[in-house]
Amino acid sequence: MKTSMENGNDSLMANTAESIALVNSSNGLNCPVCGNEGHCQHWTSEGYIGYFDNISNTIVGEIPKGYNENTTMEIDGKMYYGDRYTMVLQVKTSEEHLTVSWQKGKNK
Numbered sequence: 001m002k003t004s005m006e007n008g009n010d011s012l013m014a015n016t017a018e019s020i021a022l023v024n025s026s027n028g029l030n031c032p033v034c035g036n037e038g039h040c041q042h043w044t045s046e047g048y049i050g051y052f053d054n055i056s057n058t059i060v061g062e063i064p065k066g067y068n069e070n071t072t073m074e075i076d077g078k079m080y081y082g083d084r085y086t087m088v089l090q091v092k093t094s095e096e097h098l099t100v101s102w103q104k105g106k107n108k
Contacts, residue, residue, distance in 0.1 A: 003070065010073045014089055017052035018100045021059050021091040028098040032059045032091045047094025051103075064088055066105030073102050 080102035
């Protein structure tokens with residue numbers, strides 16, 4: 001039961017990150033952090049990159065501390081693995097596409 005709840009919490013965080021990023025970025029068109037169009041500081045060769053901050057429920061430019069509750073996370077059928085409280089959600093937007101994935105967070 002505990003594992004199922006942890007997995008559900010991680011999935012809810014991924015859904016929240018995606019929803020916030022969609023609104024901030026005008027459905028993947030702009031930067032999910034600041035909403036700007038053009039080459040802002042969050043622009044990379046892959047597109048705009050931001051990270052979900054679970055404390056403030058916002059998309060931020062710097063990698064926060066990890067907050068995953070389970071050691072196995074899934075987004076759209078893709079599995080991610082990491083120790084508890086070491087992973088964060090990364091959001092990428094480019095050309096009206098938005099992707100959310102789990103990445104290593106900042107060290108504690």
